[in-house]
Amino acid sequence: MSVSDPETNSTPTATPTPKSLRRAARRGPATLRDIATVVGISPSAVSMALADHPRIGRETKEAVRAAARELGYVANSAGRALRAGRSTSIAVVVPNTAQHVFGHPYFMHLLVGVTGAANAHDTAVLISTNPVTDHDPVAYDRILRSQAAAGAIIASAAINDPNVNRMVEGGLPVVLIGRYPHLPEAVSVGMDDIAGAAAVTRHLINEHGLRRIGHISGPLEHQTALDRYEGFRAALAESPQPCTHTLAVGDFSEEAGRAGAAQLLDGMAGLEAIFAANDEMAYGALLELRARGLRVPEDVALVGYDDFGVSRLTTPAITTVRVPAEQLGRQAAERLFGLIDGAGEPVTHENVPIELVVRESCGYHPGA
């Protein structure tokens, strides 16, 4: 209070509102300069005070913080980003190759996880999709080149998506969701699809004593589809009893599930169970089974994968493997912040635990 400016300091005789009036005159949000004027110091000092710089006095800091609070000051993100050389946002990219999963609750759960972690880091989340065309001057490419995001999370892409490779090599911090064995350098967060598929298959074999099992896989250029197929075969192979299986390749759509089920039923006599690589296809299979007058689970048992909402609602409800999308999102965001802050972590891939969700479509349980 010693060498205070007589002009800008609060005049105790005035009404308590003149500051806010003055701010209202300068249209738009408060800046550092506004605070500086109110407190009576330079903008740099305000910046340093808010950053808790040791060379700023305690009283000044308190005055600055009070003024900032009163003015509702939030640092202009463009100014800060320009100065810092990087943005305060992260991007979530949904490549066009992932459009078929779009509309699933999966992405919303993912986003909840990502935004939750981002909020904790005071970071905004940009989302970028390419809903329309395939070979556009890819929208997210522009966003990333414009430095609008400090890093990106890429949600579920095909194995051979060239854009993914470009982004990983583009210098920008990138975290992939899923498993990318062909990109050993890339940081990724996924789940153990092999173990999940094995678990649900094992359940069919061990708990229900089924031996003749068909699998409807996803498109085999998706790592997820490959892994679930591999887990399926591994469980069959490790079984003490001899099991036989057959395969239909689908594309994760309900229609493909229906076609796949038809193919399996026609191809293998005495089929006892179907494991579809996702719930959507399991639902398609259910429709086909129903159309043929086959009961689920009495005649043919059925299991799916994902648990994003579909499998809960059908009759019978479908036994499935839960994909913890929210945790996936949160963890991916945390990894991304690690990369951005330059914490030199050597870990490249990380798995989130999956969970077997037993419902009715696999058969009735003694305990139930």
Add this chain to the structure above:
Amino acid sequence: MSVSDPETNSTPTATPTPKSLRRAARRGPATLRDIATVVGISPSAVSMALADHPRIGRETKEAVRAAARELGYVANSAGRALRAGRSTSIAVVVPNTAQHVFGHPYFMHLLVGVTGAANAHDTAVLISTNPVTDHDPVAYDRILRSQAAAGAIIASAAINDPNVNRMVEGGLPVVLIGRYPHLPEAVSVGMDDIAGAAAVTRHLINEHGLRRIGHISGPLEHQTALDRYEGFRAALAESPQPCTHTLAVGDFSEEAGRAGAAQLLDGMAGLEAIFAANDEMAYGALLELRARGLRVPEDVALVGYDDFGVSRLTTPAITTVRVPAEQLGRQAAERLFGLIDGAGEPVTHENVPIELVVRESCGYHPGA
């Protein structure tokens, strides 16, 4: 050239390649200056050339465009935003009051619509949610104050959400999704829930001859819930035959649907049909009916609202009203760009058409 600095001026005798080398040395994306160096003009001229300014020569423009393409130049969004005084992003805000609808495909469809329109305007989409607490220093408030977005789309909020009012009055361009009769000044895009609810109710009355109908509404602090209830009553009132109805208030959750159905069944003898204000509650009602051994639609007809995926999957599939979320998103984004660009449109509310989706749960049709 008179009082020029002898140090920084270009030495014409140097080799012709140091420019590209210099850029290679300057790690990171190309800037206007890089292009300027390559072409041999000033950064401002480059800026003007890219903006197709009439005072820049044709040859220069072509050279600039070529260099920009070669260097992969995309304008730095922070620099541009700082200069322009506003960001090149728009925000999609999901208030905490909307969490119960979160995880629905609705939001993804909305986002597809918004991002599609945004891509067309070369604009990034920020998404902001408050998944955790209720009375936090609201995350999206910070984002908006930080000027990270030029405007915001607010997805489905409660009528009395104070944050919505603050944002509408906050000076930032805002488009609300839904109908907000108490905010006559606010720009909003919604659908005619009254008409939709009336249509599906009329279908029960006219096509199936049902007279004793119960409604399970959403929470009555939601405009959507109010409108659907109103449409329901309007259809009953306009019917030439006398109809009776009863009401149970729910909260859009499956559990509430189940409880609501129980309440309706216990409260009105000879109940012929149930109209749930959304599909999730309709599914809950289906479970309750099934548990009581009542057949749908033979004993009690059932209809829902939304068609976000749930109603297609159940057995029987639920007759519902489709909410065109993607179009909603696209239209909201277009309106927002209109506001941002200052096209002084007087229109404040706009409706997107809804569509009746007839399935099995309302009764079998002669045509089917």
Add this chain to the structure above:
DNA sequence: CAGCCGTGCTGAAGCGTTAAAGCATCCAAG
């Protein structure tokens, strides 16, 4: 009491962009 250090701030610079004003150069008209 000169020199030195710690404290607490100011001032300048620059991140990338763009609008506006300024300044050459050239051509046509007076």
Add this chain to the structure above:
DNA sequence: CTTGGATGCTTTAACGCTTCAGCACGGCTG
């Protein structure tokens, strides 16, 4: 041969922020 305007670029400045060097001042030591 001067004037006046196109034409085509350069310079300057500013947006809001942070870093860094620098300055003033007081107290402490030698």
